[in-house]
Amino acid sequence: MFPPIVAAVSRVVDPGDIEVLFGSHQDPDIISSLALWLGMCGNSSVYVPAIRTSFVAHFSLGAPIEGIPDEGGVMPLGTSRDLTFVPAHYVHSSANFSLYDPLAKVLFCGDVGAALLPPDQFEVTVTDFDAHTRFMEGFHRRWIPSQGAKDDWIRRVSALDIEMLCPQHGALFEGENVARFLQWFSDLEVGSAV
Ligand SMILES: [Fe+2]
Ligand SMILES: [Fe+2]
Structure with missing residues (x-):
C-alpha cells in the first residue's frame, strides 16, 4: 500500500x-x-x-x-494544534491508541470501525449505515477480544466532540453516523471466536 x-x-x-x-x-x-x-x-x-x-x-x-504511555497523552505539534492519544487498548491490539484532532473534530480510530468492503461496494463515506454493518460485524466480533475494553473505549470517545470517525479499513462515519456507530458497537457482542 x-x-x-x-x-x-x-x-x-x-x-x-x-x-x-x-x-x-x-x-x-x-x-x-x-x-x-x-x-x-x-x-x-x-x-x-x-x-x-x-x-x-x-x-x-x-x-x-x-x-x-498507557494512559495516553498529547502529540505536540507546535505551531498548529496538539493531537490527543486516546487509549484504545485491546480494541484490538493489547497496546493501541486512537488519535483525536480537536480542531477538525476527527477521530482516527484505526481498526475500530473497520469494514471489509467488497471491491464493487467501495465508498469513502458510509451512506447506508444499516447496510454497512454486515461488512463490519464479523471483523469486530473476531478482532476485538474484550467487552470491557470496548466499553472503556466507547466511554472515552463519547466524551469527545467528533464530526468524523476515520477507521483504517472500510469507510468513514460522518455526522449522525458517528453516534450510530458507537451505539452499534456498544450493542455488539465481541470476543466470541471461542
Ligand atoms: Fe490491527
Ligand atoms: Fe488493520
Missing part, C-alpha cells in the same frame, strides 16, 4: 515536510513501511505505544522512537 498512500499524501503535503509519524499499534498494515516513511520524511519523530517500542525498533532503522 505504500506507493498509492505516498501518492495520495503528496497531493496534500510534501512528504519531506512531515515531522511526526504515528503508529496506533504494531500490525504490519499499520507500520511495516516505517523504514520507507523515515527515508522520505527525514528526521521525523515516531510515536508508538510504549510497550511496543522494542518491537517497532526491528524495522525503524535505528530511528529514535517515542513510547506513548
Whole structure:
C-alpha cells in the first residue's frame, strides 16, 4: 500500500515536510513501511505505544522512537494544534491508541470501525449505515477480544466532540453516523471466536 498512500499524501503535503509519524499499534498494515516513511520524511519523530517500542525498533532503522504511555497523552505539534492519544487498548491490539484532532473534530480510530468492503461496494463515506454493518460485524466480533475494553473505549470517545470517525479499513462515519456507530458497537457482542 505504500506507493498509492505516498501518492495520495503528496497531493496534500510534501512528504519531506512531515515531522511526526504515528503508529496506533504494531500490525504490519499499520507500520511495516516505517523504514520507507523515515527515508522520505527525514528526521521525523515516531510515536508508538510504549510497550511496543522494542518491537517497532526491528524495522525503524535505528530511528529514535517515542513510547506513548498507557494512559495516553498529547502529540505536540507546535505551531498548529496538539493531537490527543486516546487509549484504545485491546480494541484490538493489547497496546493501541486512537488519535483525536480537536480542531477538525476527527477521530482516527484505526481498526475500530473497520469494514471489509467488497471491491464493487467501495465508498469513502458510509451512506447506508444499516447496510454497512454486515461488512463490519464479523471483523469486530473476531478482532476485538474484550467487552470491557470496548466499553472503556466507547466511554472515552463519547466524551469527545467528533464530526468524523476515520477507521483504517472500510469507510468513514460522518455526522449522525458517528453516534450510530458507537451505539452499534456498544450493542455488539465481541470476543466470541471461542
Ligand atoms: Fe490491527
Ligand atoms: Fe488493520
